[in-house]
Amino acid sequence: MEPVIISISKYKMALLSEIYKNPKIVEAIASQQDGVIPDEPDSLMYKNLFPYLRIPGTEKDTDTYVLLKVDKDRVNRNNRVYSRYQTTMWALAHQDRMQMDARFNATRIDYIAEELTRMFHGQQRFGFSKFELISDMEVILDTKYLYRELVFRCNDLRQPIAQW
Numbered sequence: 001m002e003p004v005i006i007s008i009s010k011y012k013m014a015l016l017s018e019i020y021k022n023p024k025i026v027e028a029i030a031s032q033q034d035g036v037i038p039d040e041p042d043s044l045m046y047k048n049l050f051p052y053l054r055i056p057g058t059e060k061d062t063d064t065y066v067l068l069k070v071d072k073d074r075v076n077r078n079n080r081v082y083s084r085y086q087t088t089m090w091a092l093a094h095q096d097r098m099q100m101d102a103r104f105n106a107t108r109i110d111y112i113a114e115e116l117t118r119m120f121h122g123q124q125r126f127g128f129s130k131f132e133l134i135s136d137m138e139v140i141l142d143t144k145y146l147y148r149e150l151v152f153r154c155n156d157l158r159q160p161i162a163q164w
Contacts, residue, residue: 008070012051015087015120019066020044022119028100028112029064053090056145062094064108066116085154087131089116092147109138113148120152129154 019025020042029048050067067090072083091112098107106114113136121133135151 008072009051011085012068012070015068015070016045016049016051016066017042018119019116020049022115024115025066025112028104028108028115029066053088055141056092056094062096064091064093064097064112066091066112087120087152087154089113089150089152090147091116091150092141092145095144095146098146109146109148113150116150 026044029044048063048065050065051069053067053069054065056063056065069088071086071088091109093108093112098109100106100108100111104111117133117136120131122130124130131152131154133150134153135149137149139147139149141147
């Protein structure tokens with residue numbers, strides 16, 4: 001029997017697609033970058049939403065980002081269909097963008113992280129077992145950026161990736 005090969009890149013894009021379809025997250029990102037069209041949230045891809053943990057390149061960049069990575073951290077040697085996947089998401093913002101208006105009553109990274117948690121914790125629609133939030137930490141990246149890191153884990157493959 002051939003081992004099941006999981007396309008991590010397709011998996012990442014499926015997650016990011018769900019994120020940019022969420023109007024609350026799109027509003028919270030409220031990009032400062034050129035080329036982002038508010039009515040076309042997919043224009044956030046590779047500007048504010050990244051399928052890797054990107055660190056902004058310049059201190060003049062004062063934007064907000066959602067970044068993610070996916071790791072396969074356990075392979076069952078007896079059954080190659082099952083593995084444990086870990087998805088790390090960062091809600092990252094420049095310190096000048098942390099404050100949101102009073103109606104949100106949260107920092108930008110806390111608000112985005114809470115929305116991501118609502119979207120993904122306990123869900124079972126990405127081909128794996130239920131996503132389980134295993135860690136939620138605030139981190140200071142440098143003198144200008146902070147992020148909230150969410151780590152989700154799912155334990156088994158439920159269906160072939162081609163069915164997504």
